[in-house]
Amino acid sequence: MNHYTDNKDLKFHLTHPLMKRIVELKERNYIDAETYDYAALDFEDAMDSYDKIMDIVGEICAEIIGPNAEGVDHDGPTVENGRVTYAKGTQENYDALVQAGLVGMTLPRKYKGLNFPLTPYVLAGEMISRADAGFANIWGLQDCAETIHEFASEEQKAMFLPRFNEGATAAMDLTEPDAGSDLQAVNLKATYDEKSGKWILNGVKRFITNGDAEISLVLARSEENTTDARGLSLFIYDKADDAVTVRRIENKLGIKGSPTCELVFKNAPSVLVGDRKLGLIKYVMSLMNGARLGVGAQSVGISEAAYREALKYAAERAQFGKTIDQFPAVYEMLTNMRVKLHAERSLLYETSRYVDMYKVLQELQDEGRKLETEDRNDMKKYRKMADIFTPLLKLISSEYSNQIAYDSLQIHGGTGFMKDFPIERIYRDARITTIYEGTSQLQVVAAIRGVTAGGYLERIREFDAMPLSAEYEFMRRHLQVMTAEYEAATATVVEFKNPEYIDFHARRLVEMAGNIIMGYLLLQDTMRSEEYRISAEIFIKKGAAENNERAFYIKNFSLKDMDLYKA
Amino acid sequence: MTKKLKIIVLAKQVPDTRNVGKDAMKADGTVNRAVLPAIFNPEDLNALEMALRVKDKNPNAEITVLTMGPGRAAEIIREGLYRGADRGFLLTDRKFAGSDTLATSYAISCAVKKLGEFDLIFGGRQAIDGDTAQVGPQAAEKLGIPQITYAEETLEVTNNSITVKRRLERGTETVKATFPVLITVTGSAADCRARNAKFVMKYKHARTISELADAAEDYIALKTKRPYLQIDELSVADVQADDTFLGLSGSPTKVKAIENVVFIAKDAKVLSNANEEIEELMKELIANHTIG
Numbered sequence: 001m002n003h004y005t006d007n008k009d010l011k012f013h014l015t016h017p018l019m020k021r022i023v024e025l026k027e028r029n030y031i032d033a034e035t036y037d038y039a040a041l042d043f044e045d046a047m048d049s050y051d052k053i054m055d056i057v058g059e060i061c062a063e064i065i066g067p068n069a070e071g072v073d074h075d076g077p078t079v080e081n082g083r084v085t086y087a088k089g090t091q092e093n094y095d096a097l098v099q100a101g102l103v104g105m106t107l108p109r110k111y112k113g114l115n116f117p118l119t120p121y122v123l124a125g126e127m128i129s130r131a132d133a134g135f136a137n138i139w140g141l142q143d144c145a146e147t148i149h150e151f152a153s154e155e156q157k158a159m160f161l162p163r164f165n166e167g168a169t170a171a172m173d174l175t176e177p178d179a180g181s182d183l184q185a186v187n188l189k190a191t192y193d194e195k196s197g198k199w200i201l202n203g204v205k206r207f208i209t210n211g212d213a214e215i216s217l218v219l220a221r222s223e224e225n226t227t228d229a230r231g232l233s234l235f236i237y238d239k240a241d242d243a244v245t246v247r248r249i250e251n252k253l254g255i256k257g258s259p260t261c262e263l264v265f266k267n268a269p270s271v272l273v274g275d276r277k278l279g280l281i282k283y284v285m286s287l288m289n290g291a292r293l294g295v296g297a298q299s300v301g302i303s304e305a306a307y308r309e310a311l312k313y314a315a316e317r318a319q320f321g322k323t324i325d326q327f328p329a330v331y332e333m334l335t336n337m338r339v340k341l342h343a344e345r346s347l348l349y350e351t352s353r354y355v356d357m358y359k360v361l362q363e364l365q366d367e368g369r370k371l372e373t374e375d376r377n378d379m380k381k382y383r384k385m386a387d388i389f390t391p392l393l394k395l396i397s398s399e400y401s402n403q404i405a406y407d408s409l410q411i412h413g414g415t416g417f418m419k420d421f422p423i424e425r426i427y428r429d430a431r432i433t434t435i436y437e438g439t440s441q442l443q444v445v446a447a448i449r450g451v452t453a454g455g456y457l458e459r460i461r462e463f464d465a466m467p468l469s470a471e472y473e474f475m476r477r478h479l480q481v482m483t484a485e486y487e488a489a490t491a492t493v494v495e496f497k498n499p500e501y502i503d504f505h506a507r508r509l510v511e512m513a514g515n516i517i518m519g520y521l522l523l524q525d526t527m528r529s530e531e532y533r534i535s536a537e538i539f540i541k542k543g544a545a546e547n548n549e550r551a552f553y554i555k556n557f558s559l560k561d562m563d564l565y566k567a
Numbered sequence: 568m569t570k571k572l573k574i575i576v577l578a579k580q581v582p583d584t585r586n587v588g589k590d591a592m593k594a595d596g597t598v599n600r601a602v603l604p605a606i607f608n609p610e611d612l613n614a615l616e617m618a619l620r621v622k623d624k625n626p627n628a629e630i631t632v633l634t635m636g637p638g639r640a641a642e643i644i645r646e647g648l649y650r651g652a653d654r655g656f657l658l659t660d661r662k663f664a665g666s667d668t669l670a671t672s673y674a675i676s677c678a679v680k681k682l683g684e685f686d687l688i689f690g691g692r693q694a695i696d697g698d699t700a701q702v703g704p705q706a707a708e709k710l711g712i713p714q715i716t717y718a719e720e721t722l723e724v725t726n727n728s729i730t731v732k733r734r735l736e737r738g739t740e741t742v743k744a745t746f747p748v749l750i751t752v753t754g755s756a757a758d759c760r761a762r763n764a765k766f767v768m769k770y771k772h773a774r775t776i777s778e779l780a781d782a783a784e785d786y787i788a789l790k791t792k793r794p795y796l797q798i799d800e801l802s803v804a805d806v807q808a809d810d811t812f813l814g815l816s817g818s819p820t821k822v823k824a825i826e827n828v829v830f831i832a833k834d835a836k837v838l839s840n841a842n843e844e845i846e847e848l849m850k851e852l853i854a855n856h857t858i859g
Contacts, residue, residue, distance in 0.1 A: 038769045
């Protein structure tokens, strides 16, 4: 069994035409092949390697991580003497991935990485989330390596990065009891120690995923007498220094295999990443964007798992003389689940390619390469798109994963409410995705810029100009109508120049943009493969109806109606 | 340990008989290989894992995968390399065709001798196509070395010995043997590790000379730069084997017929515990080869 080969969608997205440019840039004319026996020789070779490595991930997911998921959910991690022990299955999962050389996938080869673009890494994340969403967090925290690589000093990179491939685990220590969504309120204290040249950390962190990791990125207040983001810096703490203890781990609704820790820092030595005061403003924002893409992958993986459970159950369960997937009420649900899954997955990989494009161009520029004007413009363009697509993806995919898990459990009927089938775990695991790494409400705050500043519309216009077969033209016309409606709704809301009013309608507008964007993405997918035609057609029809409802609501709403909602 | 352990893993490419459909057998009673995917024999993977675990603890150990089969069996060597084996040989020759277990174990013993000194040979207990469990023991006999069968776990490896836990019908047995020794491994031993990403990328272009004949130009150039990408083939002549002990002429096993047997409970029979009735049943069971 293999979670890569049993799902054709994955290879379809992995082989998107833009990968050619991403890989060419990432491999810098395949220069590494001179030095490393595992480096790509050319584009075809690189793509073949991604395919083969995804096959390994798919096998580990199907043979090890998936089968372990129930036991991991049941046993969970434990904490004793301030140290976390993973559930047996969790440790097995991680060991298998380390042995297969899959940690530090995106790091350059000189740090023992595979030098993969983000897209195949995100794809691996999706598969692992399908197998066990809670475990995906532990694996996905290798994102921290990406942040160290981007912002730390050469010396720090040489010290920390190679450890990832050897199996080091990571954590990002941001949240505190009084600093959740509002990270500006972070209070953990960092003081510079002249003697050792290190920063000493003291304080408490809460809700830290995988808090007992070997390498931790810690957001702390380095500037005395400050209260906002400008006083915060980012630090690396090494568990080898043994100065942080786990006070407790949370007992959670879902993702139970992933230890959520409360940490006590007692004179914990650490090193500063990059510049002081840029901790939250620059580094954590970058880290968060990576994490949000990760939650996107996690959500799509959960959706896939939930959809498969529903499909299987509905095909086996017979009532009134036939299997329940023969009834309109059920087959409509199943098809809608698949349509949402196709749409969110397309958005996931579109976003990951944007991030890939701008990051690799940024890397080249940071290496001192003089970029051509076209490349410089692309860097700006893709960064801008990544910035508005990432919160859109996080918002939509996390909400979809919950809807799909809900419907899947519903299809299971009373059986789904029991602990006997995987769906109850998947349903619980899905619930966190709309909350952590920024709630859905905060994703809207980040995404609304894409509406008001016109970024989404600009991209929609580009999609609209892409070549399309005549037979799909009717779908494009629907999307054009939806776009006009979205523009009008946006204008109605923005017209008042009232920030609160924009916030009030923000989610409606962002979701309208999302429906149009995913509609166009599914059309593009259909151009590459007929397999997606039905999903495109259904999605666009339903999206048109949904958008219409929102537009109607906005149109008939006035500024003073907001008061009805205030206590 | 300072000694450089030399380990050979015997592996076979087999048709995947675990999920057979209607057309798995041809009308003449032979296996329809075209419809069954060729896979790494499962217990040979257990054997490879056991060898890799010895190497994990003794990093300078060298693992050689030896397989016998047609040209496409080179895939088995690559699968071994992807998991951490150091090199591999494909024992291939038209003259091997039709070999039974006796001829196969003879060919393998000749190849092992050709490969030079060794300390440990691991192989799966049996292959899922023939299920004989004979090749390992026969090869050990022909090489004149001790053997441990049904091995489940390695407990200790020293400079000149290995201690192994054997899986028996009702329990386990711990045995120790000095090198060189041949060990056959059961399916209850640890599962084989997954392929390693770097090894896959390093060795995916490894080819035998025969495979190279069909390869693209660039990869031939690559081979010159990276000699480890060459998988060596061994012929009958290479291993100095005697033709008469190989192939059909070297194989006393003759397949008379193969028939598709479907077990179904046809009818029930009620017996009393009278001696005559039991006697009667015994005779019947012996007659139809259920026992005896």
